[in-house]
């Protein structure tokens with residue numbers, strides 16, 4: 416463990432991450448427009464969705480789109496890459512650093528069959544020879560510090576994740592995130608605090624613990640039980656973009672800030688949509704925005720009636736009208 420768990424900043428190689436709570440990589444969600452919306456509430460560190468190294472090398476347009484970022488992004492954003500070819504991963508690290516990302520994160524946890532079939536993601540974490548080659552190549556090529564995100568092996572007595580973490584540290588990786596669930600657990604079920612703690616205490620790197628955080632108290636418990644330097648929040652932040660800041664404030668002061676009003680939330684959601692429209696054009700942004708609207712509304716009391724409309728938005732006007740409705744206090748209270 417490289418950092419005291421009550422430290423407010425975490426050093427990742429040459430990069431200072433100005434807080435302990437991070438937004439986890441979420442494919443389809445943590446692209447620049449959403450990160451900017453979360454950052455309006457406060458978010459020291461965020462990770463892009465996983466990005467194909469080979470897509471970057473081939474300069475695929477849809478892949479390059481994932482490199483969008485802006486001045487109003489989180490202060491530190493890691494670009495997460497996946498792949499199985501040493502040369503491709505090394506080249507991809509240079510491309511994301513050239514695009515301005517201060518950290519490169521290597522995906523070692525994705526269980527999706529199409530990623531595992533390529534010997535990338537979770538499959539790469541389980542292959543020590545290939546993992547060492549790739550880690551060495553990426554660290555050597557990358558102009559910025561390299562981090563990695565991993566999850567646990569199926570069997571608690573299987574120490575392969577711990578072994579992989581040690582290997583990554585030996586090869587110069589500067590920080591780790593450990594999702595404390597096994598690959599075949601998917602995204603449900605208990606988080607193995609002990610296994611995350613074993614890694615955090617053994618490896619001389621800052622570790623972000625991840626999995627199942629829904630409240631500031633959950634985050635506090637995860638930090639305490641795992642002795643991790645930081646905590647990474649995924650799904651709960653998609654419905655409550657202010658949650659990262661709530662946790663950061665709670666860890667610092669012991670008090671959770673008042674929830675934003677519906678009008679404040681509506682303003683942040685509109686800001687999110689406008690960023691998305693600037694990136695993708697209004698029509699494409701509106702189609703993709705449905706999943707975000709559904710998540711935002713799911714996180715708010717009394718907004719159920721708006722869900723069918725959220726699933727049909729097709730332009731900025733639709734989003735703005737819906738948010739106008741949303742911003743009114745619900746009938747049963749503020």
Ligand SMILES: Cc1cc2nc3c(=O)[nH]c(=O)nc-3n(C[C@H](O)[C@H](O)[C@H](O)COP(=O)(O)O)c2cc1C
Pocket residue numbers: 439440441442443463464465495522523524525564594602625626627628647648649650651
């Ligand atoms: C929709 C979705 C997309 C995800 N995409 C990625 C990804 O691109 N890279 C990654 O390392 N993990 C990905 N994850 C895993 C999350 O980063 C995180 O480890 C997991 O959701 C557990 O954290 P949570 O319980 O706070 O959601 C994804 C999870 C979900 C639900």
